[in-house]
Amino acid sequence: DIQMTQSPSSVSASVGDRVTITCRASQGISSWLAWYQQKPGKAPKLLIYAASRLQSGVPSRFSGSGSGTDFTLTISSLQPEDFATYYCQRADSFPLTFGGGTKVEIK
């Protein structure tokens, strides 16, 4: 099965900072990648799909890039409501798998 590896596992940042999270697939998945945000005690929320497409209603400070095996989620200017855990997910075929998550914490 294709494994998804996220880095870093956690990052400390301040409001206004640019934050970049990476996700690497063990095999090429073209652009079949999604990013989710999860806050404590809540369900995940879809941010980005097809590697770079912003889900409706998601602020434009979130962006995604990459294809093949290497992907990036960027938050251009971190806001207080962005402190959360972020997951990537391969979507090319089954079994679907998630990265281990990246926790964005307040510095």
Next chain:
Amino acid sequence: QVQLVESGGGLVKPGGSLRLSCTVSGVTFSDYYMTWIRQAPGKGLEWVSYITGSGRTIYYADSVKGRFTISRDNAKNSLYLQMNSLRVEDTAVYFCARSLNYNNWFDPWGQGTLVTVSS
């Protein structure tokens, strides 16, 4: 506004069974592919199972294959997960979620229902 509401979670002994339900409102349920995803306490997300709108195509994670059964009743706008031979490692919050545009990314998700397997 699409809403997904899970129910059926609870405490069960190892080897026991439980049936989860997910009721969907605000959309024509039969149009949508659906999935179950779980999250063990303090851990990451794990995909569990997936079903197409007609119910004709189904996939399972290896960790639950042969023990869990996904199904749907489009007349009742409901998705189900029958869980048999439960193990301690099945303890998790179980989320149902809707496929976006018939692809394998999901939005929205329900609030989740907690399944605890313990003696």
